Amino acid sequence: MKRAAGDWLAATGHYLWSGWGSLASLGIFLAIWELTAQQLGPLILPTPIEALGTLHGLFASGAAGPEIAVTARRALAGFALSVGVGSLLGLAAGVSLTASMMARPIITVLVGMPPIAWLILALLWFGAGDGTPVFTVFIACFPIIFVGAMQGTRTLDGQLKEVARMFGLSTWMKLTDVYLPHVVSYLFPAWISALGMSWKIVVMAELLSTEDGIGAALAVSRSHLDTAASMAWIVALVGTLLAIEYLLLEPLKRRVESWREFASSSN
Amino acid sequence: MxxxxxxxxxxxxxxxxxxxxxxxxxxxxxxxxxxxxxxxxxxxxxxxxPAMMFQQPRLLPWKRTLANIGLGLKARGVGRAERDRQAAGLATRMGLTADDLAKYPGALSGGMQSRAALARAFAVAxxxxxxxxxxxxxxxxxxxxxxxxxxxxxxxxxxxxxxxxxxxxxxxxxxxxxxxxxxxxxxxxxxxxxxxxxxxxxxxxxxxxxxxxxxxxxxxxxxxxxxxxxx
CATH class of the missing domain: 3.40.50.300 (P-loop containing nucleotide triphosphate hydrolases)
Incomplete structure (x- = not known):
């Protein structure tokens, strides 16, 4: 008990200390931004203070909130769709060797197809509205998640499968006690990279196809040559992504994969 | 062959x-x-x-030792409280401590992993x-x-x-x-x-x-x- 508490303290201390490292590198980044901005002048690159000031103004005027909400809704809808469909189909493809061999060329095509090409097709199919960004996000994230789920299922240790058969595990138990815990360690990184991808794609799609959202706001600020507002929107975008990743996905990952940390920290 | x-x-x-x-x-x-x-x-x-013990312990790395020992019992539909009780009793005879049972297999020494694997095989009688x-x-x-x-x-x-x-x-x-x-x-x-x-x-x-x-x-x-x- 005492030992477990000690382990927990050590792990938390370690995490906080690594937080200091991240803060320091963020500080260096801001310093370089500030220096470059001072050299180039506000028309080319506003300083961090100016960008944050503009962002604050956007929030204060009530302009930022709804746009961020719209963008987040589209990105998350496309992301959720690809998580659902990609994970399920990837798992199914991983179980069967034939299916994974058949899936490989299709996935290569999907990965190789540039998102901007999908965007053009989506514009033709869905027009201006939520359909276009959501579809583009979905189709760009789908192969990443599909491959993650398929690799996870394919790489499952054959020795553990033998254990499962030897001890007469039911299909349900094989799934929940053997397959899923292993697959999750492949799925999570795939989900996280797909989430980052969804945030980039949604803005691109909005820039070209919609009247609202961060992407559309960026298009407006560009046409007004308003660099400060552009930077403010970019900061808002990156900030939202970081918040989702570190406040939602990272804690979830640490919880689901606690066995991995305990195993490595005590050996 | x-x-x-x-x-x-x-x-x-x-x-x-x-x-x-x-x-x-x-x-x-x-x-x-x-x-x-x-x-x-x-x-x-x-x-x-039948039960089998392999050359390597082959414990599931994402399950704590106690749950690993009770794996075969779980597959037989034994309820959680009962299988934990049986697994813990068997593990104690095998020289595993309560502390070991709460750990993940990756945190156990090779010898302790082997004991757990043997206990897992014996658990299904x-x-x-x-x-x-x-x-x-x-x-x-x-x-x-x-x-x-x-x-x-x-x-x-x-x-x-x-x-x-x-x-x-x-x-x-x-x-x-x-x-x-x-x-x-x-x-x-x-x-x-x-x-x-x-x-x-x-x-x-x-x-x-x-x-x-x-x-x-x-x-x-x-x-x-x-x-x-x-x-």
Missing amino acids: LEDIELNVGEGEAVALVGPSGCGKTTLLNLAAGLLTPWEGTIASSFAR PDLLLLDEAFSALDIGLKSELYALLAGERAAHGSAVLMITHDLMEAVRLADRILVMSGSPGRIVAEHRVDTPVAARDEAWVFARTAEFIRWPEIRAAFALPPLEGA
């Missing part, structure tokens, strides 16, 4: 298959376990609860225990301790044992019947019955019998040892 094999394991009997690496011992054991299906021939088993070189990677102190635990559980449940090993001394110590296999194609070349009860086999007896055993022409041929002079 295997040819003309006829192998019977009776109720409560301990049979050891010895032979050189690559002679098909593991294939034969996997056939018996139902992990492989034979191309030709038949396998009939009236054992209701097997009527047939298959051992795939289960003790070959362990140090001699731990080996003899696990031998004693195995003997104790066998005496308690009357489980039959089919073990494969390349350690003759282990076979002499544990088995009622020793079958010698030779390779390509794998076949059984000799059979030897050990009548002394397992409890009566002390160190000196095991050494003497192993020394005698290793002089057999069939054994020397199977392991490709040079023939003894004057034999």
Whole structure:
């Protein structure tokens, strides 16, 4: 008990200390931004203070909130769709060797197809509205998640499968006690990279196809040559992504994969 | 790979298959376990609860040790409280502490992992225990301790044992019947019955019998040892 508490303290201390490292590198980044901005002048690159000031103004005027909400809704809808469909189909493809061999060329095509090409097709199919960004996000994230789920299922240790058969595990138990815990360690990184991808794609799609959202706001600020507002929107975008990743996905990952940390920290 | 094999394991009997690496011992054991299906021939088993211990512990890394030991019980539909109680009782007899049971297998030493794997096999009260070189990677102190635990559980449940090993001394110590296999194609070349009860086999007896055993022409041929002079 005492030992477990000690382990927990050590792990938390370690995490906080690594937080200091991240803060320091963020500080260096801001310093370089500030220096470059001072050299180039506000028309080319506003300083961090100016960008944050503009962002604050956007929030204060009530302009930022709804746009961020719209963008987040589209990105998350496309992301959720690809998580659902990609994970399920990837798992199914991983179980069967034939299916994974058949899936490989299709996935290569999907990965190789540039998102901007999908965007053009989506514009033709869905027009201006939520359909276009959501579809583009979905189709760009789908192969990443599909491959993650398929690799996870394919790489499952054959020795553990033998254990499962030897001890007469039911299909349900094989799934929940053997397959899923292993697959999750492949799925999570795939989900996280797909989430980052969804945030980039949604803005691109909005820039070209919609009247609202961060992407559309960026298009407006560009046409007004308003660099400060552009930077403010970019900061808002990156900030939202970081918040989702570190406040939602990272804690979830640490919880689901606690066995991995305990195993490595005590050996 | 295997040819003309006829192998019977009776109720409560301990049979050891010895032979050189690559002679098909593991294939034969996997056939018996139902992990492989034979191309030709038949396998009939009236054992209701077989269990197997592998050369590596093969614990599920994402389950705590207690849940790993109770895996077979869970598969049999035993409720959580009951299987935790049984698993904990068995684990204590195997020399695992409550602290070990709360850990993930990755945090246990190799010896503790082997104890947990043995406990997992015993947890289902097997009527047939298959051992795939289960003790070959362990140090001699731990080996003899696990031998004693195995003997104790066998005496308690009357489980039959089919073990494969390349350690003759282990076979002499544990088995009622020793079958010698030779390779390509794998076949059984000799059979030897050990009548002394397992409890009566002390160190000196095991050494003497192993020394005698290793002089057999069939054994020397199977392991490709040079023939003894004057034999």
